[in-house]
Amino acid sequence: MKKVGVIGLGAMGLGVAKNLIKAGFEVFGCDVRAESVAAFVEHGGKGCDTPAQLGSQCDVVITLVVNAEQTEHVLFGEAGAAQQLRPGSVVVAAATVPPGYATQLGRHLAERSIDLIDSPVSGGVVGAANGTLVLLSSGPESAYAACGDVLDAISSKVYRLGGEHGIGSTVKVINQLLVGVQIAAAAEAMALGLREGIDPQKLYDVISHSAGNSWAFTDRVPHILRGEFAPPHTALDIFVKDLGLVLDAARSSKFPLPLASVAHQMFTTASAAGFGNEDDTAVIKIFPGITLPRV
Numbered sequence: 001m002k003k004v005g006v007i008g009l010g011a012m013g014l015g016v017a018k019n020l021i022k023a024g025f026e027v028f029g030c031d032v033r034a035e036s037v038a039a040f041v042e043h044g045g046k047g048c049d050t051p052a053q054l055g056s057q058c059d060v061v062i063t064l065v066v067n068a069e070q071t072e073h074v075l076f077g078e079a080g081a082a083q084q085l086r087p088g089s090v091v092v093a094a095a096t097v098p099p100g101y102a103t104q105l106g107r108h109l110a111e112r113s114i115d116l117i118d119s120p121v122s123g124g125v126v127g128a129a130n131g132t133l134v135l136l137s138s139g140p141e142s143a144y145a146a147c148g149d150v151l152d153a154i155s156s157k158v159y160r161l162g163g164e165h166g167i168g169s170t171v172k173v174i175n176q177l178l179v180g181v182q183i184a185a186a187a188e189a190m191a192l193g194l195r196e197g198i199d200p201q202k203l204y205d206v207i208s209h210s211a212g213n214s215w216a217f218t219d220r221v222p223h224i225l226r227g228e229f230a231p232p233h234t235a236l237d238i239f240v241k242d243l244g245l246v247l248d249a250a251r252s253s254k255f256p257l258p259l260a261s262v263a264h265q266m267f268t269t270a271s272a273a274g275f276g277n278e279d280d281t282a283v284i285k286i287f288p289g290i291t292l293p294r295v
Helices: 011-022 034-042 051-055 068-076 099-110 124-130 141-154 167-195 200-208 215-226 236-252 258-275 280-286
Strands: 003-007 026-030 060-063 090-093 115-118 133-137 155-160
Touching (some): 003 051, 011 034, 026 034, 060 068, 060 141, 068 099, 099 115, 099 167, 115 167, 124 133, 133 167, 167 200, 167 215, 167 236, 167 280, 215 280, 236 258, 236 280
Parallel strands (some): 003 026, 090 115, 133 155
C-alpha cells in the first residue's frame, strides 16, 4: 500500500486526503490546526505532528498550502518534510506560486534525490471534495511514473505540460488572470444592476443564459445573491496574492496587462477596506450606493 502524505488539511487538503483514503492509499496528514488533523483522523487518516514526521512515513507528499513561503516552510523549515523524505520520493507542490520559485524548488529537492511535480490545481473546494481537480502539472517522467496513481485519485484531468518545473505554475498564473478579471467584471456588472434598480436574481438569470456569461459569473454571483460573504468559499485576499503573481510575471518580461492591473487594484481596495478574509465576491463592496442582500 503506497503511503501518501498531505500537508495542509484545510477545505482543499481534507477533500484531497479523503479521496486518497477512498482510493486505498495509506494517508498521513498534518496541519497547524489541531482540529483539522482531528477531522482528518476521523475519516481514517493518520495524523502527524510535523511535516518531518509525515515525510519519514511517505513515498509521495502533496503540499496544499497557501503560497511559496508556506511551501518552503513545510518542506525546508525546522521540522520540514524534506529532511526526512527518502531518495526517490516525490513532492507534488500544489500551491499557486511564482514560476521562478517552482524552478528553484525543483533544484533544491533534486539535491536530495527527491523528484518534484510542479502541480497547481484548478477546481476549488468542490473539485477537491469530489476528486475532480484539474492538475496543471510539469516535471520529469520519473516523478509521474512514481505517483501517477496518486494524481489520478484526486483529479479528473492531469495536464502534463512539460518536463521543466515552472511550466505548470506559469499556466496557473495565466488561469488566475482570467478568473480574477472575470470575478471583478461579474461584481462590477451586478453592482451596476443594483444601482440601476434591476432585480438581481432576474439579472443573474438573464446574463447566465446570454452571451455575457462566464464560468466566474455563474459560479460566483449566487454568493452575492445570497449575501454569502463570510465565511468565504475562496478568500478575497487569495486574488490579491494571485493577481500580484500575474503582474510580477508580466513585469519581469515588460509585458502590459491592463485588465489584470485594474482587477488587482479592485481586490486590493476591497482588502484594504477590511474585506480580505471575506468571499472573493466581496469585491462588489467597493462600489458606492448599492444595497447588498444579507444572509
